[in-house]
Amino acid sequence: MHQSLPAAVNRQQMLASRRMRQASLGRALFLIASALFALVLLVQVLHASGAIAAGFSDWRPVLYAYLVWGIALGIRQVLLRGERGLRALFLLPAVLFTVAVVIFPTVFGFYIASLDWNLSSLEGPRFYGLGNLIGLFHDTYYWNALRNMVFYTLAVSGEYAIAFGLALLLNADISGRKFFRVVFLLPMMLSPVAVSWMIGKSLLEYRFGPAATLARALGWDNPAFFASPWIARFSIEAMDAWVSIPFIMIILLAGLQAMPKEVLEAAKVDGANGWQSFWHVTFPLMLPVSITVLIIRIIFKLKLADIVINVTAGGPGGATDTMSSFIYRVYRDRSNVGYGTGLAMFYLLIIIVLLSLLLRLSHRWTQKVT
Amino acid sequence: MTIAALIPNRKPQAASRAKRIVGRTLIYAALIFWAFVCLSPIYWTVTTSFKSAVDVTQGHLIPWLDFQPDWKGWRSLGLSPDTIFGTSNPREEFLSRFGNSIFTSVGASLLALVLGSLAAYGLSRFRYKFAWMRNDDILFFFMSQLILPPVVLALPFLVLYKALALLDTRFGLILLYTLTVLPIVIWIMRDQFNAIPVELDEAAFVDGLSVWGAFLRIILPLAVPGMVAAFILSLVLCWNEYFFAALLTSTDAKTLPVMVASQTGSQGINWWSMAALSTAAIAPLVIAGIFLERYIVSGLTTGAGK
Numbered sequence: 001m002h003q004s005l006p007a008a009v010n011r012q013q014m015l016a017s018r019r020m021r022q023a024s025l026g027r028a029l030f031l032i033a034s035a036l037f038a039l040v041l042l043v044q045v046l047h048a049s050g051a052i053a054a055g056f057s058d059w060r061p062v063l064y065a066y067l068v069w070g071i072a073l074g075i076r077q078v079l080l081r082g083e084r085g086l087r088a089l090f091l092l093p094a095v096l097f098t099v100a101v102v103i104f105p106t107v108f109g110f111y112i113a114s115l116d117w118n119l120s121s122l123e124g125p126r127f128y129g130l131g132n133l134i135g136l137f138h139d140t141y142y143w144n145a146l147r148n149m150v151f152y153t154l155a156v157s158g159e160y161a162i163a164f165g166l167a168l169l170l171n172a173d174i175s176g177r178k179f180f181r182v183v184f185l186l187p188m189m190l191s192p193v194a195v196s197w198m199i200g201k202s203l204l205e206y207r208f209g210p211a212a213t214l215a216r217a218l219g220w221d222n223p224a225f226f227a228s229p230w231i232a233r234f235s236i237e238a239m240d241a242w243v244s245i246p247f248i249m250i251i252l253l254a255g256l257q258a259m260p261k262e263v264l265e266a267a268k269v270d271g272a273n274g275w276q277s278f279w280h281v282t283f284p285l286m287l288p289v290s291i292t293v294l295i296i297r298i299i300f301k302l303k304l305a306d307i308v309i310n311v312t313a314g315g316p317g318g319a320t321d322t323m324s325s326f327i328y329r330v331y332r333d334r335s336n337v338g339y340g341t342g343l344a345m346f347y348l349l350i351i352i353v354l355l356s357l358l359l360r361l362s363h364r365w366t367q368k369v370t
Numbered sequence: 371m372t373i374a375a376l377i378p379n380r381k382p383q384a385a386s387r388a389k390r391i392v393g394r395t396l397i398y399a400a401l402i403f404w405a406f407v408c409l410s411p412i413y414w415t416v417t418t419s420f421k422s423a424v425d426v427t428q429g430h431l432i433p434w435l436d437f438q439p440d441w442k443g444w445r446s447l448g449l450s451p452d453t454i455f456g457t458s459n460p461r462e463e464f465l466s467r468f469g470n471s472i473f474t475s476v477g478a479s480l481l482a483l484v485l486g487s488l489a490a491y492g493l494s495r496f497r498y499k500f501a502w503m504r505n506d507d508i509l510f511f512f513m514s515q516l517i518l519p520p521v522v523l524a525l526p527f528l529v530l531y532k533a534l535a536l537l538d539t540r541f542g543l544i545l546l547y548t549l550t551v552l553p554i555v556i557w558i559m560r561d562q563f564n565a566i567p568v569e570l571d572e573a574a575f576v577d578g579l580s581v582w583g584a585f586l587r588i589i590l591p592l593a594v595p596g597m598v599a600a601f602i603l604s605l606v607l608c609w610n611e612y613f614f615a616a617l618l619t620s621t622d623a624k625t626l627p628v629m630v631a632s633q634t635g636s637q638g639i640n641w642w643s644m645a646a647l648s649t650a651a652i653a654p655l656v657i658a659g660i661f662l663e664r665y666i667v668s669g670l671t672t673g674a675g676k
Contacts, residue, residue: 058535
């Protein structure tokens with residue numbers, strides 16, 4: 001290209017001034033959107049607190065204003081930062097969504113937790129400070145539910161053992177593997193609520209349930225699966241295990257199939273029998289996968305609720321209560337929003353502490369082994 | 371192709387032959403036992419929907435041999451051959467709940483797929499820096515949403531949705547369900563995009579495509595298998611969700627699990643109609659499980675073994 005020097009400079013200037021214009025346009029747009037968002041929010045807050053009469057009938061316009069603000073933020077990124085802005089645009093929607101739907105409600109939840117607020121009382125919310133927190137330390141049902149959660153969490157090890165066995169079976173030299181894999185996967189697809197009826201309320205039913213009939217035939221005179229605390233706890237755990245073992249099994253199976261075959265062959269050449277080669281070769285090699293799946297499983301176990309709510313509603317005497325089902329009842333039966341949220345927030349803190357400990361431990365452990 | 375086929379058949383020595391037969395018998399016995407454990411509740415539910423009261427109380431199990439199947443349960447739902455064309459209130463209600471379930475789970479899965487794929491592509495290709503957070507921190511931020519138990523969000527959402535007039539709406543449920551499956555979608559899709567070589571992006575840039583052009587026209591079509599897996603997995607999770615639906619819906623947006631649960635609660639409910647309802651509620655996913663097992667497994671096993 002033969003370009004005279006002044007022309008090139010001119011072009012540069014033009015580009016620069018265009019970028020300046022774009023940048024100021026982006027800034028202006030974003031400023032307007034922010035102002036709009038703030039205005040809508042302010043009007044609605046004032047309206048809700050009764051300071052001004054004008055306002056909207058509900059808070060939905062605030063949601064729309066947030067949406068507009070998010071779009072303006074995206075446009076600003078592109079106009080101001082060009083290529084890097086285009087890249088940021090990939091991440092922005094998910095981040096804005098998560099902030100709106102998780103971060104804000106969680107923070108709001110801590111606020112509700114500090115209120116004395118019962119929906120069924122006429123008084124409305126009242127600031128309560130740490131009252132709910134103090135209250136929960138005296139709530140024996142809360143600690144009972146927490147103890148049950150310890151049991152349910154420890155029971156994950158049993159689920160893991162069964163799932164590992166099943167994965168080994170499916171990984172063995174068998175025919176009809178596809179059939180068995182589909183069948184073993186099926187329980188995972190079923191909704192826990194349907195399972196509550198299918199197993200909890202009909203198969204295990206005291207009078208006509210086939211499981212009760214079978215138990216009678218085997219010599220258990222009084223096959224009440226949900227009457228005494230420990231049996232009820234185990235019945236609930238068995239149902240939850242039935243639904244969730246397939247998940248653990250599938251992931252362990254994938255791990256087994258990804259394992260180098262030479263190692264097992266070498267063990268066989270060295271004269272290791274089946275048990276030895278499992279214990280000294282397969283199991284250690286599967287440790288990273290195992291830890292991953294166990295942590296995911298524990299995370300989901302800590303949310304266990306549906307089956308308990310629908311089968312026993314926590315009974316007998318709170319013996320099968322999980323944290324979620326207990327808080328669900330605090331809300332549903334007692335309409336105690338403030339206290340319920342306080343319980344939930346405290347539970348969240350326990351979970352966060354527990355899981356960060358678990359992650360750190362597992363990290364250190366895997367590093368030591370491998 | 372299975373791995374089993376790749377292992378050459380060893381010639382069994384006479385001594386170990388008997389041991390081998392015993393071993394194989396045990397393996398098949400265990401497999402069949404667990405298949406029985408998995409299938410019997412489903413079998414029981416499906417057959418019970420065709421039973422009358424006597425057949426239930428006497429514990430009859432095998433149709434035609436033990437008891438004469440009848441459309442009893444399905445008639446009470448208005449879905450048996452003789453009632454399907456008549457008017458039926460239970461059927462109306464069932465179909466509206468069924469529709470709500472489909473609408474919310476498909477809507478949430480699609481929304482999560484869009485948001486999640488974009489974020490996953492960004493995290494897989496570019497390096498971000500947001501305050502102190504880098505790519506790994508941002509990924510952890512998304513993944514950490516998984517640990518939030520539904521109870522923590524349920525009550526704040528109840529209050530918020532009341533203010534936003536989103537209580538008992540399908541849109542409100544879609545937002546929440548999107549949130550619960552978004553981490554999983556991001557996880558699966560990031561793995562998917564990581565498996566696609568960066569050279570393809572670079573070739574697209576050379577051809578004059580922008581970042582978004584390369585993503586939409588070159589990379590996204592290649593990521594379809596992962597998207598299908600992520601979509602089906604989120605569909606399963608949303609379809610089965612009960613906790614939020616139970617708290618946040620009352621009449622209009624009630625989903626199928628809430629309907630099933632409300633029926634189990636009432637006393638004196640007929641077993642056959644309950645069984646028919648349960649069968650209808652699980653049927654879509656059982657069918658999906660049988661035909662789409664490959665995608666579900668590939669979605670679940672993303673990142674395992676690494």
